[in-house]
Amino acid sequence: MKQMAFQTGDRVVLPPYGIGVVSGTCQRPVAGQSHAYYQVDFPNTSSRAYVPVSSPDETGMRAALTACDMPALLGHLSLSTNDLNLPRQWAARHRRVTEILVSGDPYELATLTGELRRWNVERGLPDLDRQAFRRAIKLLEQEVNGLEDQCAHDVQNFLDLAWKETPQ
The missing domain is CATH 1.20.58.1290 (CarD-like, C-terminal domain)
Structure with a gap:
């Protein structure tokens, strides 16, 4: 069930928000440095989350059940x-x-x-x-x-x- 690398289109869970879909990766500046993030969109809402590519497990993000x-x-x-x-x-x-x-x-x-x-x-x-x-x-x-x-x-x-x- 544990997966560290996610691809565009993967269904993921980001507790406590629920199921989202990885819509890609992007670079975002934090404290003057650029970091890579997964962009996770949540279906039927306009909500979006950015999860560090280097440590998605620290946020609790995991692959959805199959x-x-x-x-x-x-x-x-x-x-x-x-x-x-x-x-x-x-x-x-x-x-x-x-x-x-x-x-x-x-x-x-x-x-x-x-x-x-x-x-x-x-x-x-x-x-x-x-x-x-x-x-x-x-x-x-x-x-x-x-x-x-x-x-x-x-x-x-x-x-x-x-x-x-x-x-x-």
Whole structure:
């Protein structure tokens, strides 16, 4: 999943902003010196980010998931593999959930989504946990969107179902 060199047209993730597309590289002056940057455009917005070519990993930029990654992602979403053990105390849980959302790690997001889904079905979620749950789903949907693989469709169906579920 880790990639250091990106090409024009590559789908990338720049946490916490989501999916973008590398539209090229450019030179930009910083402190009187010219540095090379990837120009990342975010679809359906006018937002743009510039990420240093020399160290994209320091910004958290990574290649977006591909169809090959979908089986593992689906495994992390399933209820049987969740071992996140979120703290029951709200402040500690909020801190951990925020770390996961900001990290943008798709497998941690999937595990978080599965765990919060289980909580939602069992007893419902408090407002801030529900907001985190929906944010995690949206970030995962961005990664899966556009992939035309059966497993990607299974992931999308899982996320759609989780979004609509209510406590029993």
